[in-house]
Amino acid sequence: MGGKILPEGTMILENPVYIRGKGSAVGQEEAKGPLSDYFDIKADNAKWGEKSFEFAEKKFFMSACKKAVEDAGLSLNDIDLLLGGDLLNQIITASYSARDLGLPFLGLYGACSGMAQALATGSMLIDGGFGNNILCAASSHYATAERQFRSPLELGTPKPPTGQDTVTGAGATVISSEKGNNKVVIRALTIGRCVDFGITDANNMGAAMAPSAVQSILTHLQNRGKNPLDYDAVFTGDLGMFGSKLMIDLAQKCGVDLSEVHHDCGSMIYEGMKSKRCGASGCGCCAVVLNGYILRQLEQGNYRRILFTATGAMMSTTSVQQGESIPGIAHVIEMERV
Numbered sequence: 001m002g003g004k005i006l007p008e009g010t011m012i013l014e015n016p017v018y019i020r021g022k023g024s025a026v027g028q029e030e031a032k033g034p035l036s037d038y039f040d041i042k043a044d045n046a047k048w049g050e051k052s053f054e055f056a057e058k059k060f061f062m063s064a065c066k067k068a069v070e071d072a073g074l075s076l077n078d079i080d081l082l083l084g085g086d087l088l089n090q091i092i093t094a095s096y097s098a099r100d101l102g103l104p105f106l107g108l109y110g111a112c113s114g115m116a117q118a119l120a121t122g123s124m125l126i127d128g129g130f131g132n133n134i135l136c137a138a139s140s141h142y143a144t145a146e147r148q149f150r151s152p153l154e155l156g157t158p159k160p161p162t163g164q165d166t167v168t169g170a171g172a173t174v175i176s177s178e179k180g181n182n183k184v185v186i187r188a189l190t191i192g193r194c195v196d197f198g199i200t201d202a203n204n205m206g207a208a209m210a211p212s213a214v215q216s217i218l219t220h221l222q223n224r225g226k227n228p229l230d231y232d233a234v235f236t237g238d239l240g241m242f243g244s245k246l247m248i249d250l251a252q253k254c255g256v257d258l259s260e261v262h263h264d265c266g267s268m269i270y271e272g273m274k275s276k277r278c279g280a281s282g283c284g285c286c287a288v289v290l291n292g293y294i295l296r297q298l299e300q301g302n303y304r305r306i307l308f309t310a311t312g313a314m315m316s317t318t319s320v321q322q323g324e325s326i327p328g329i330a331h332v333i334e335m336e337r338v
Contacts, residue, residue, distance in 0.1 A: 003127045009191040009216075010223035017123040019184040019298075019335070020133065020176035021072025022291040025063040027142070027168030030288065034271050038292035039169075040067050046143050046168065054093070057086065057141035060170040060284070061097045065137050068172035068291070072133070079103055079174070080131035083122050085114040085138055086283050087145045087166075094137070103135065111312030112209075112238050113192070114138035115171060115287040116331035119308075120189045122175050123333075132177045139170030140282030149202055149317060163203040164240040164266060164281040171287025173295075183337055184298045188224060190332040192216040194314060198325045202315065205281055205326070206243020206266075209311040212328035213239060214250045217309055220332040221256070228261050232303040235294060236330070237286035237310035238266035240279035265289035286310045298337045305336040 003013040025041035027048075036042070041063050043056075050056040061084070069076060082101060085108040086093035098105035110117035118136035125131050145166040159165075175186065195212040199205075213236050221227060228234060239247055244264040251258045265286040270276035290308060297303045311330040320326075 006223040008219045008223065009193065010188065010220055011124065012188045013123060013127045013186065015127045015177065017126045017186040018176045018179055018182040019173060019295060020182050021068045021074065021174035022295050023064040023067025023071055023172045024288040024292040025060045025067070025170050026288050030167060030169050030269060033269050033273060035269055035289065035293050038296060039288060040292070053141055053143035054088065057093045057139055057144050058096055060141065060168070061086070061093050061137060061139040062100065064170040064172040065097065065101060065135060068135060068174050072174040074133060074174065076101060076103065079133050079135045081106065081125070082135045082137070083108055083118040084136065085109050085118065087111065087140050088148065093139050110329060111314050112281055112283050112285065113310040113312030113329050113331050114283040115290060116237070116308060116310030116333050119173065119175065119186065119333050120191060120331050123186050123189060126175060126177050134175050135172060136175060137170060137172035138283040138287040140166050140284035141168045142166045145282055160203050162206060162242045162278055164205060164238065164278050165270065165276050166282035167269060167280045167285040167288065169284040169288040171284065171291035173291055184295060184335055185338050186333055186335055188334040190216050190220040192330040194327040194329050196325050196327040200323060200325050202320050205313040206240040206278070207246055208313045208326040209328035209330065210239055210243045210247040210250060212330040213247050213309055213311050214254065216330040216332050217258070217307065218251065218254055218256055220307065220334070228256065228258050231261055231305050231307055233263055234258055234261045234307045235309060236262065236264045238281040239264050239311060240266045240281065242278055298335060301337060303337065308333045308335060
């Protein structure tokens with residue numbers, strides 16, 4: 001037997017899915033931020049001893065995965081499946097990491113929603129009895145994603161006020177069917193819908209993603225019969241400063257006040273850093289904040305129940321060049337301390 005499916009993509013897990021291990025690896029800029037002490041591994045430069053930025057991103061992905069498996073007290077032989085993704089064409093970071101890790105692999109592309117997408121997919125597989133230990137991971141790198149989606153780095157193009165900086169880093173989580181000594185459990189999730197408000201500016205992804213975050217969070221609350229204050233925190237992935245304010249405003253227009261419990265990973269990771277005006281984005285953004293900061297807060301009892309909502313801008317270089325608008329998507333994972 002599996003979980004119960006409610007309207008609009010919400011799923012209640014019949015069999016609890018436990019967080020068994022976590023790992024995070026970040027770049028030098030992220031290590032300067034306020035969450036630095038929470039990250040497991042910190043690189044001292046963007047290439048991290050590799051011959052290219054793409055090879056460096058793979059090193060971040062691999063390092064986070066190995067740390068999560070180690071933290072779970074397992075070996076790679078104990079992992080049934082790797083679920084992962086990144087921002088590069090053909091998700092090459094995750095794919096080549098899967099080659100080297102030697103694990104059965106499902107590559108996922110959800111843009112910056114990748115971490116939540118992997119956790120949602122893995123949780124459904126474990127709930128359905130199709131695995132006991134599943135490794136979920138996501139990564140991004142400033143120097144790989146920025147030059148693919150925006151401008152060549154060599155141009156030094158300044159960002160507009162709504163522009164966010166892609167996080168260099170990777171996060172990985174081992175989820176399990178076994179409770180053991182694990183203190184955090186996934187109870188429910190909501191798979192988001194693509195929501196498009198007609199945003200065409202690749203430097204304004206917060207605006208593109210905010211409507212989908214509102215749609216998914218409000219759907220989850222309605223289907224769970226909850227209000228925002230039933231949660232200690234509602235985290236979004238990488239809306240940044242501008243997108244976060246827009247999301248709060250949109251939710252209030254729908255009659256829901258998220259302002260008291262909302263936190264955004266993209267705002268948190270660079271908070272106080274003047275050079276990062278609008279915050280962060282990228283698959284690695286919410287992945288490192290989840291596996292560095294959020295899960296530790298749950299384990300230590302500082303949070304009892306939270307919503308983790310990773311958001312993604314579902315665009316490509318082709319779609320942007322053709323003037324297509326940017327659909328947003330958001331997936332919600334409900335976690336609590338047990």
